[in-house]
Amino acid sequence: MTRIICCPILDRKAIDQHKEALQSAFAGGETIDIDCSPIEQIGMAGLQLLASAVRTGQRRNQTVRLVNVSQPAHAAFALAGMRSILLDSSAPVDGAVA
Amino acid sequence: MKIEEIQDIFFQECDEGLVQAEAGLLALQSGAQDDETINTIFRAVHSIKGGSGAFGFSALQHFTHHFETLLDQLRSGDHKLTPDLIGILLGAFDMLADHIGAIRGEKAVPDDADMLAKLEAIAAGEAMSDDPASPAQRNIAADLGFDIGAMIGALDEGSPADTPWEKGAETSIRLFVKPLRGALATGSEPLLLLRDLIELGAAIVSVDWANVPEISEFDPAEAYLSWHLDLPTNVARSQIEEIFEFVSDDCVLRFGDETASPNVEISSQKFPRGTGPGSIVIVEPGPKPAAPIAGDVPADQDVAIAAPHPVGVTPTIRVDLEKLDRLVNLVGELVITQAMLAQRLLNCGLAQIAELTDLDHLTRELQDSAMSIRAQPIRSVFNRVPRIVRELQISTGKQVRLAIEGEATELDKTVVERIGEPLTHLIRNAIDHGLELPEERIAAGKTPEGRIKLSAEHRSGRILICVSDDGRGINRDRVLAKAVERGLVAPDAKLSDEEIDNLLFTAGFSTAETVSNISGRGVGMDVVRRNVQELGGRISISSRPGEGSTFTLALPLTLAVLDGMIVSVGDQTFVIPLTHIVESLRPQPEAVRKMGVRQSMINIRGVWLPILSVGDSLGIRNSRINASEAVLIVVESAVAGQGVLMVDEIVDQRQVVIKSLETNYGVVDDVAGATILGDGRVALILDVEAITSKHPANLSFAS
Numbered sequence: 001m002t003r004i005i006c007c008p009i010l011d012r013k014a015i016d017q018h019k020e021a022l023q024s025a026f027a028g029g030e031t032i033d034i035d036c037s038p039i040e041q042i043g044m045a046g047l048q049l050l051a052s053a054v055r056t057g058q059r060r061n062q063t064v065r066l067v068n069v070s071q072p073a074h075a076a077f078a079l080a081g082m083r084s085i086l087l088d089s090s091a092p093v094d095g096a097v098a
Numbered sequence: 099m100k101i102e103e104i105q106d107i108f109f110q111e112c113d114e115g116l117v118q119a120e121a122g123l124l125a126l127q128s129g130a131q132d133d134e135t136i137n138t139i140f141r142a143v144h145s146i147k148g149g150s151g152a153f154g155f156s157a158l159q160h161f162t163h164h165f166e167t168l169l170d171q172l173r174s175g176d177h178k179l180t181p182d183l184i185g186i187l188l189g190a191f192d193m194l195a196d197h198i199g200a201i202r203g204e205k206a207v208p209d210d211a212d213m214l215a216k217l218e219a220i221a222a223g224e225a226m227s228d229d230p231a232s233p234a235q236r237n238i239a240a241d242l243g244f245d246i247g248a249m250i251g252a253l254d255e256g257s258p259a260d261t262p263w264e265k266g267a268e269t270s271i272r273l274f275v276k277p278l279r280g281a282l283a284t285g286s287e288p289l290l291l292l293r294d295l296i297e298l299g300a301a302i303v304s305v306d307w308a309n310v311p312e313i314s315e316f317d318p319a320e321a322y323l324s325w326h327l328d329l330p331t332n333v334a335r336s337q338i339e340e341i342f343e344f345v346s347d348d349c350v351l352r353f354g355d356e357t358a359s360p361n362v363e364i365s366s367q368k369f370p371r372g373t374g375p376g377s378i379v380i381v382e383p384g385p386k387p388a389a390p391i392a393g394d395v396p397a398d399q400d401v402a403i404a405a406p407h408p409v410g411v412t413p414t415i416r417v418d419l420e421k422l423d424r425l426v427n428l429v430g431e432l433v434i435t436q437a438m439l440a441q442r443l444l445n446c447g448l449a450q451i452a453e454l455t456d457l458d459h460l461t462r463e464l465q466d467s468a469m470s471i472r473a474q475p476i477r478s479v480f481n482r483v484p485r486i487v488r489e490l491q492i493s494t495g496k497q498v499r500l501a502i503e504g505e506a507t508e509l510d511k512t513v514v515e516r517i518g519e520p521l522t523h524l525i526r527n528a529i530d531h532g533l534e535l536p537e538e539r540i541a542a543g544k545t546p547e548g549r550i551k552l553s554a555e556h557r558s559g560r561i562l563i564c565v566s567d568d569g570r571g572i573n574r575d576r577v578l579a580k581a582v583e584r585g586l587v588a589p590d591a592k593l594s595d596e597e598i599d600n601l602l603f604t605a606g607f608s609t610a611e612t613v614s615n616i617s618g619r620g621v622g623m624d625v626v627r628r629n630v631q632e633l634g635g636r637i638s639i640s641s642r643p644g645e646g647s648t649f650t651l652a653l654p655l656t657l658a659v660l661d662g663m664i665v666s667v668g669d670q671t672f673v674i675p676l677t678h679i680v681e682s683l684r685p686q687p688e689a690v691r692k693m694g695v696r697q698s699m700i701n702i703r704g705v706w707l708p709i710l711s712v713g714d715s716l717g718i719r720n721s722r723i724n725a726s727e728a729v730l731i732v733v734e735s736a737v738a739g740q741g742v743l744m745v746d747e748i749v750d751q752r753q754v755v756i757k758s759l760e761t762n763y764g765v766v767d768d769v770a771g772a773t774i775l776g777d778g779r780v781a782l783i784l785d786v787e788a789i790t791s792k793h794p795a796n797l798s799f800a801s
Contacts, residue, residue: 012319015316015318016318019313023313023314026313043287043288044281044282044287044288044289045282045318047289047323048310048316048320048323049313049316049318051323052310052311052312052313052316053313055310056312056313056314076289079289079293079296080292080302080305080323080325081302081304081325082307082323085307
């Protein structure tokens with residue numbers, strides 16, 4: 001299992017370092033836990049990154065879990081209507097979530 | 099953008115929220131107790147609360163939280179809307195207005211302890227009900243700057259119909275939102291747009307993440323997500339578009355659901371194809387255009403169309419008032435220069451050249467446009483009145499029903515800013531002096547509830563603002579007796595009804611038996627008249643015993659220019675405002691009759707009107723004294739009705755720029771201001787109201 005710890009402000013500037021870590025983790029082929037507990041702020045770029053991680057795991061049949069999701073992160077997931085995409089492993093691989 | 103500017107925007111949003119909330123509360127009071135009205139009030143308070151948290155206005159945030167809690171319970175149907183409860187809500191609204199005044203530094207922070215106790219007591223009754231989730235959610239909300247709990251509830255996947263926003267909404271507006279690449283590149287945050295939409299009552303129907311790539315292909319600058327949302331139908335399109343105002347280059351916004359409405363087309367087809375992914379796209383359901391422009395794209399493609407402005411959006415820009423006033427002043431100078439040029443050309447025999455006519459038209463259009471920028475609806479003044487009425491109801495024990503009409507009527511910004519105080523005096527007087535107590539009204543065969551009507555309308559180039567009541571009317575015997583007692587009128591004076599009514603405007607005059615904090619000190623009505631006159635307006639009274647009174651304020655549309663008739667009297671030139679002129683004529687000798695030693699009358703289509711010599715009024719030598727040799731100008735004034743001004747000749751008719759005589763020289767009786775003519779001479783603008791009011795209106799009579 002590989003654990004990636006998010007930084008407190010997951011905005012566009014922070015994407016590159018997270019992307020590198022995620023790419024390395026996917027290359028390892030293990031289950032990936034993304035620890036969201038430090039997240040204090042997250043914008044659309046951060047949500048997209050997490051969605052990309054989920055998508056990559058689904059397509060590669062590799063487990064990706066968002067764990068210890070902080071309250072601000074929860075609020076942002078809900079605001080964007082992405083709770084089921086990011087927190088529910090049964091979310092569809094492609095398409096829209098109602 | 100500086101924080102102060104953002105804060106100013108919040109203050110404006112607070113004002114808008116107060117207007118919406120008050121309108122909703124008054125609608126509730128009038129019996130329109132539907133869910134949407136309560137939703138509107140809730141949203142207004144909710145928005146204010148959100149902003150107050152963001153700016154750290156903790157007292158306002160605390161109060162709005164409790165206010166919002168009760169409104170939320172009302173939305174849920176936990177309380178029955180009784181008159182008492184509506185009264186408390188109105189009181190809470192007034193307290194909210196005070197809080198907003200406090201954060202703007204206009205007043206002290208109000209003591210809201212009693213009101214909070216009332217709100218909490220009512221809400222506590224709600225807490226006894228079987229809704230255990232509500233208190234917890236409200237506690238979360240209290241800890242946050244905005245009600246994230248409500249948002250989470252509204253956005254919870256799979257149950258948008260369960261959200262409070264949906265309650266009562268029979269139909270909805272479908273909205274498609276897709277941020278473009280630039281939305282992230284410029285550092286803006288699309289989630290804030292979603293938040294604003296949700297605050298308007300939106301519920302996310304679906305989020306499309308089909309374009310999100312695998313991590314290896316992930317581009318941090320790209321926007322992959324898009325959303326379909328439903329909004330209640332009562333949300334104005336302009337409210338939605340306002341949210342996207344500053345990101346119009348970076349976001350696709352579509353109205354309607356292309357899957358449900360096969361006739362969805364790009365409605366911005368009149369605009370040329372865009373040059374890249376940088377423009378807002380507005381698409382709405384509608385009839386298919388007869389001849390679509392080649393190259394238009396299907397609505398379901400996120401191809402940006404370059405639209406200079408989104409369809410249906412009126413773009414706005416904030417401008418410093420100083421810059422605006424400078425523009426207006428410069429336009430005024432341009433008008434004067436244009437008039438001088440016209441005069442020069444006239445002297446050279448070139449008055450009829452086409453370019454001069456074009457210049458005249460362009461100058462006038464430019465001037466109208468500049469003036470219209472300063473025009474504002476009088477709504478901001480009228481909106482203060484309901485609160486005044488509510489407070490007076492409590493302090494006087496009178497029941498009042500207020501009706502407001504014409505609040506969208508526009509007039510000059512300066513007039514809007516300065517008319518509030520006189521209007522407040524009139525409203526206070528109407529309630530304190532005009533309306534009777536409920537038992538008196540019942541005894542007089544009236545409803546216990548008195549009526550106050552406040553209206554504004556545009557008539558004959560002026561704005562008329564009326565304050566009417568259906569009370570006891572002016573007791574003229576008492577007014578006259580009081581005037582005699584104070585030595586304002588001789589005991590044997592014979593005064594007309596109008597003259598007696600006008601005694602109310604005398605400084606220090608009051609018929610009130612007791613001095614209250616509402617009125618009765620006699621310092622109100624003379625101030626009202628002076629304030630109105632300073633704005634170039636006039637005030638008149640119409641009253642019938644037992645039926646009520648109407649105070650009419652006639653105000654100019656603009657304070658900067660007027661259309662005037664240039665006339666000569668002796669060796670002087672004057673301007674008569676066209677708004678007062680009915681007609682002009684050279685009378686036949688037999689149409690003029692003497693009445694007494696000095697007064698002449700003229701028969702105008704069966705009505706005898708007094709002839710008022712401008713030369714006599716202003717003491718000008720060598721003016722014509724024989725009416726049959728002069729020019730007569732029939733004028734109409736708000737106070738004295740019709741009269742006839744006698745001048746020597748009509749020289750011209752043109753638009754003139756008003757220059758204040760008071761500022762540049764001093765107050766002159768019968769003169770409203772001055773202007774500079776085309777030949778560079780200064781001409782005085784006659785104060786028609788003042789001249790005609792010197793002569794009793796009842797001098798005119800039918801033959």
